[in-house]
Amino acid sequence: MAESAISPPGLTAPPDLAPAPASGASAAPGTPPDPLAPRGIPLTGLRRRLARTAVVLVALLAAVHSAMLLMYVASDFPLSKTYTKQTDWWMRPMFPQDWSIFAPDPSRYNLHLEVRTRVDGKLGPWLDLTAYDNSRYRGDLLPSIEDQLVLRRAVSQYQTSARNRSRSEEADSARSRNARYLLNVVRVRLADMGRPTGDAVELRTRATRIPPPGGGATSEPARYRTLGFWKVTR
Structure with missing residues (x-):
């Protein structure tokens, strides 16, 4: 005759060892639901x-x-x-990327865009727009990458299209579009600086040599490249 297991007095069986209810039997009132039981709306053929x-x-x-x-x-x-x-x-414009799989050659020059305005027929002093941009974001804990690249991209796109000597309609359209974009960026920067745009602006780039690591200041003079006069329409 089989002997039944006897529990020590005052002890009960652990919950996980309690006998499961018979198939088809409903849980006793007040019993918490099984956390592993499937819930939600069953997926029909259409939902699947x-x-x-x-x-x-x-x-x-x-x-x-x-x-x-x-x-x-x-x-x-x-x-x-x-x-x-x-x-x-x-x-573009939702997913722009400013990186490349292959690392480009490190730049040897710092390129700055400078502008001077013509007001009442007189040219004002040269203003460094790149230095102004850098001062705006220096010390900012969360600077916007897109805002920092606006001026650099505008100059780069204009120079790229200007170097294209093709006379096709597409090339002419790209040159005109990039020129208007650069001029608009310059006007916005001048407005931020509280400077009048006048009736024309003159643009130039200034390239200064970056000294090698561990080296002193370079004695190479800055290189200037004029981008000409640009008429400003109201």
């Missing part, structure tokens, strides 16, 4: 298809975005050059 479709679409969107991001930052790849318009349309 919708959930699977959503997962596939999200995965496809992530794959396309990853491919576009790779071609955008790897601009030297032949495939990236072939689909430049498509990647620019996808990445």
Whole structure:
């Protein structure tokens, strides 16, 4: 005859060793629900298809975005050059990237944009817009990367389009667009500085040599490149 297990007096069986209720039997009133029991609305056939479709679409969107991001930052790849318009349309202006897979050659010069205005036929002093931008963000704990790159990108885009000697309609449109953008950025900076724009502005870039690590100040003079006079329309 089998002997039944006898618990010591005053002790009860642990909750996890308590016998499970028989199949089909309802839980006793006041019993807390099982935390491992499935909850929520059961997925029907239609809901399953919708959930699977959503997962596939999200995965496809992530794959396309990853491919576009790779071609955008790897601009030297032949495939990236072939689909430049498509990647620019996808990445800008919502997902701009200011980095590249391959580290560029470190710059040897600090490039500053300088401007002077013509008011009542007289030219004013040269104003360093780059130094003004740097002073605005110096000491800021959370500076905006986009705001810091506005002036630099405007100058870079204008110089790139100006070096393009093509006379095609597309090249002329790019030069005109980049020139207007640079002039608008200059006008905004002058307004921030409380300076009048006058009827024309003269722009130039000043490049100073960056001394090597551990070296002293360089004796190489600054290099200036004029960008000409720009008429300012009201």
